[in-house]
Amino acid sequence: MSLRIGLTGGIGSGKSTVAGLFASYGASVLDMDAICHELLAPGGPCVAAVQAALGDRLPVCKGAPDRGALRALIFQDAECRKQLEAILHPAAYASLEQRLQQQTTTSYYVLVIPLLVETGAQERVDRVLVVDCPRELQLQRVMQREGLDRALVERIWAAQLRPEQRLARADDCITNTGSLAQLEARVQQLHQRYLQMSRVTA
Numbered sequence: 001m002s003l004r005i006g007l008t009g010g011i012g013s014g015k016s017t018v019a020g021l022f023a024s025y026g027a028s029v030l031d032m033d034a035i036c037h038e039l040l041a042p043g044g045p046c047v048a049a050v051q052a053a054l055g056d057r058l059p060v061c062k063g064a065p066d067r068g069a070l071r072a073l074i075f076q077d078a079e080c081r082k083q084l085e086a087i088l089h090p091a092a093y094a095s096l097e098q099r100l101q102q103q104t105t106t107s108y109y110v111l112v113i114p115l116l117v118e119t120g121a122q123e124r125v126d127r128v129l130v131v132d133c134p135r136e137l138q139l140q141r142v143m144q145r146e147g148l149d150r151a152l153v154e155r156i157w158a159a160q161l162r163p164e165q166r167l168a169r170a171d172d173c174i175t176n177t178g179s180l181a182q183l184e185a186r187v188q189q190l191h192q193r194y195l196q197m198s199r200v201t202a
């Protein structure tokens with residue numbers, strides 16, 4: 001079976017950027033966020049269940065939950081977040097495993113799973129790679145990327161695992177405090193390592 005790297009980290013730590021670099025070097029990347037988007041897109045398999053669970057607390061736009069409103073709701077109300085996750089996570093993991101069955105890779109898989117440690121998904125992967133970055137830098141990057149207000153980004157940060165708890169589960173770590181060129185060099189180094197490991201396990 002091909003090597004599976006579980007890539008995780010807090011919001012704005014740099015997961016998508018790192019995943020893009022791995023993909024550019026030839027790794028096969030699957031992203032749980034993208035899968036969740038599909039599950040909640042108009043006509044998606046989780047739309048009806050989420051609407052039934054959250055009712056009129058959830059504004060619907062063009063047949064699907066409004067993403068901004070959904071995010072604001074779940075980071076205001078922990079109970080709503082739990083209800084959403086109870087529907088979404090099992091469906092998203094099932095879809096991820098199905099995609100893995102259907103695909104072959106000539107190198108290794110990078111599975112981007114933001115809540116990897118929170119959902120106990122370590123057993124689904126061979127190695128856990130954590131992207132880490134100081135809180136303030138994370139907040140700044142997210143506010144810049146999405147134009148979200150600071151209070152919401154702080155609530156999202158607070159709802160996630162503390163960085164040291166995530167790091168305690170890491171086999172490998174990327175400290176993303178430098179330039180993009182430095183990040184690229186670190187990802188290239190890990191890519192070589194994972195290629196080598198894939199050859200050993202093949």
Ligand code: ADP
Nearest residue numbers: 011012013014015016017141145178179180183
């Ligand atoms: P995540 O997927 O973990 O939420 P992203 O990869 O989207 O994080 O990164 C958050 C933002 O920070 C993006 O706009 C990205 O371009 C930027 N970014 C990430 N790493 C760096 C870096 N080393 N230097 C400058 N900007 C960065």
